[in-house]
Amino acid sequence: MATGQTGAGLSGGLFASVLFLIVLAAVVYSEPFGATITYIANTTKGATNGSIANYTGGGTSSGGYIFYTNISGTQQNLRWKGFVGNVSGKLTLDDASGNTLYDWSIVGSPTGEVYATRTGGTVNWSAIKCAYPNATYSENFRLNHTSPTDNITATFSASTNKQFNVGTVTISANTCNTTNLYVNDTINGLDTFEEVLLYDGPSLLLTNETYNMSNVIYTALIEQDVSSFDAKTYDFQMILPEVGLSTWTSSTAYYFFIELT
Amino acid sequence: MKKVAVWLVVSALVVMYVMRAVLSVPTGPDTFTVVSSERYTGGVNGTTFVAEAGNVTSLIVDETFISASWAGYYGNVTGTIVLNDGSNNTLYNWKLANPTGEIYASNASEVTWGAVGCVNLSANSSSNYPINSSSLESFFRMNATDSDGFNETFNDTFTDAVGFYVGAVRIDSTNFCPMLFTYVNNAYQTVDFKEVLLTDNRSIIFTALLNDSRDNFKAGTEPSDFQMLVAEDGHGSQASSLTNYYFFVELT
Numbered sequence: 001m002a003t004g005q006t007g008a009g010l011s012g013g014l015f016a017s018v019l020f021l022i023v024l025a026a027v028v029y030s031e032p033f034g035a036t037i038t039y040i041a042n043t044t045k046g047a048t049n050g051s052i053a054n055y056t057g058g059g060t061s062s063g064g065y066i067f068y069t070n071i072s073g074t075q076q077n078l079r080w081k082g083f084v085g086n087v088s089g090k091l092t093l094d095d096a097s098g099n100t101l102y103d104w105s106i107v108g109s110p111t112g113e114v115y116a117t118r119t120g121g122t123v124n125w126s127a128i129k130c131a132y133p134n135a136t137y138s139e140n141f142r143l144n145h146t147s148p149t150d151n152i153t154a155t156f157s158a159s160t161n162k163q164f165n166v167g168t169v170t171i172s173a174n175t176c177n178t179t180n181l182y183v184n185d186t187i188n189g190l191d192t193f194e195e196v197l198l199y200d201g202p203s204l205l206l207t208n209e210t211y212n213m214s215n216v217i218y219t220a221l222i223e224q225d226v227s228s229f230d231a232k233t234y235d236f237q238m239i240l241p242e243v244g245l246s247t248w249t250s251s252t253a254y255y256f257f258i259e260l261t
Numbered sequence: 262m263k264k265v266a267v268w269l270v271v272s273a274l275v276v277m278y279v280m281r282a283v284l285s286v287p288t289g290p291d292t293f294t295v296v297s298s299e300r301y302t303g304g305v306n307g308t309t310f311v312a313e314a315g316n317v318t319s320l321i322v323d324e325t326f327i328s329a330s331w332a333g334y335y336g337n338v339t340g341t342i343v344l345n346d347g348s349n350n351t352l353y354n355w356k357l358a359n360p361t362g363e364i365y366a367s368n369a370s371e372v373t374w375g376a377v378g379c380v381n382l383s384a385n386s387s388s389n390y391p392i393n394s395s396s397l398e399s400f401f402r403m404n405a406t407d408s409d410g411f412n413e414t415f416n417d418t419f420t421d422a423v424g425f426y427v428g429a430v431r432i433d434s435t436n437f438c439p440m441l442f443t444y445v446n447n448a449y450q451t452v453d454f455k456e457v458l459l460t461d462n463r464s465i466i467f468t469a470l471l472n473d474s475r476d477n478f479k480a481g482t483e484p485s486d487f488q489m490l491v492a493e494d495g496h497g498s499q500a501s502s503l504t505n506y507y508f509f510v511e512l513t
Contacts, residue, residue, distance in 0.1 A: 043347035045345035046349075047286055048288045049289045049507070051293040052370070052507050053295075054505045055295055061493065062332040062503060064493075065298050065300045066300065067295050067297070068296040068335060069293060069296065069336040070337050071290045071293055071339075071510060072339045073288070073338065073339075073341075073510035073511075074340070074342075075340060075342045075513075076342070076345060077342040080344055081344070082344050149356070150355040182353055182354075185351050186351070229352040231350070247431075
């Protein structure tokens with residue numbers, strides 16, 4: 001990286017000190033970074049027509065007859081929303097003003113994580129850890145997820161995460177609440193497209209007020225061009241909770257971060 | 262691969278956003294399976310009574326007649342809530358262990374769910390209230406004096422303050438919806454299996470609120486998730502025709 005143009009010891013020393021500052025600045029920011037997002041499209045399950053019933057009871061009319069029927073239904077879940085897509089990026093050596101000294105294109109598909117959180121402020125990445133049960137319960141409460149079938153606790157019910165790093169923090173395998181998004185329209189038996197619950201709160205179990213000041217961070221582990229829920233290849237898939245009220249018609253904003261390795 | 266301690270810039274993150282449905286509306290079920298149908302046949306043999314000549318005998322004759330104006334449906338509901346795209350590929354789903362919600366039976370294949378409200382049985386016919394007791398009984402060829410007319414059948418009022426949602430439309434005690442309770446264990450009851458009468462001002466929508474495996478109308482213990490009545494024109498020459506009903510389901 002350094003050129004051989006040092007000559008006098010003074011100039012060589014100056015270059016070394018400048019290089020050190022750039023590296024030092026980069027080490028400070030060796031943690032997830034705000035992502036640039038390009039929106040492509042959105043889609044949702046269409047409504048289906050009613051099922052016609054024009055049964056007779058053995059005669060020519062249904063009047064007076066009682067029909068024993070079994071019905072199965074599929075309902076689009078309005079308490080969750082999904083994000084899928086691809087990740088590209090580059091590694092760069094920039095100063096504080098964004099001027100690039102040098103950059104490298106990432107060869108092949110990047111690995112790492114995509115993070116999403118509702119906080120608009122700073123995430124305490126150095127304090128990141130698995131989300132405690134109380135943090136998840138608090139999240140259910142804040143988003144009115146009252147159904148035991150599909151609330152956040154029920155959705156992230158496994159503890160099967162792979163080991164990964166968030167900045168300098170190592171998240172050990174099989175320690176955090178996890179779920180796997182579907183592949184090829186079916187339940188994922190390949191342990192790909194993991195999504196993990198993290199949070200940046202304190203280590204001790206404190207009051208609900210403290211948990212309200214902490215952030216749950218939904219974390220999708222990036223895959224490399226893997227067949228996804230619709231048989232296309234994506235780098236990541238994730239689901240995020242929306243407000244669970246029946247009357248909710250707005251959209252909850254999430255802030256995306258990314259870390260590439 | 263070892264992380265490089267440099268500035269990381271993501272040049273582009275392409276996202277396709279699978280959006281929540283803008284409108285939640287009842288939807289056609291995945292499967293609708295009629296397991297059986299049955300009807301009371303009554304006694305086929307006459308009842309004999311011996312009377313002596315010269316006597317005047319008073320009798321009370323009690324008979325059960327099958328209604329030609331109504332048909333019933335009962336059964337079980339299974340459900341799944343999903344996060345699907347427009348091609349119905351599933352990103353994630355959740356199995357409903359104990360489905361709640363409603364079953365709707367409309368005489369129209371398409372319902373304007375956003376315009377749904379309670380039927381006002383006592384309203385005078387007008388352009389604002391085309392669906393009322395008079396128009397319904399006329400449509401199904403019931404006589405106004407029939408014992409099994411609409412007023413006589415939906416003879417209760419929905420008084421649940423919490424109510425339920427039909428898509429985004431809330432139905433609760435403030436709507437004064439006509440309601441009936443179907444029977445449990447062969448007897449009248451007022452706890453389970455409520456059915457209300459809704460309309461979108463074009464079609465009639467019989468609406469059964471789901472119960473979770475409650476003892477149904479049959480004697481003994483037999484659980485069902487829903488029971489409902491739908492009107493039928495089984496009178497005279499129409500006894501050979503059918504009224505088509507379109508079933509929808511909304512699960513919560």
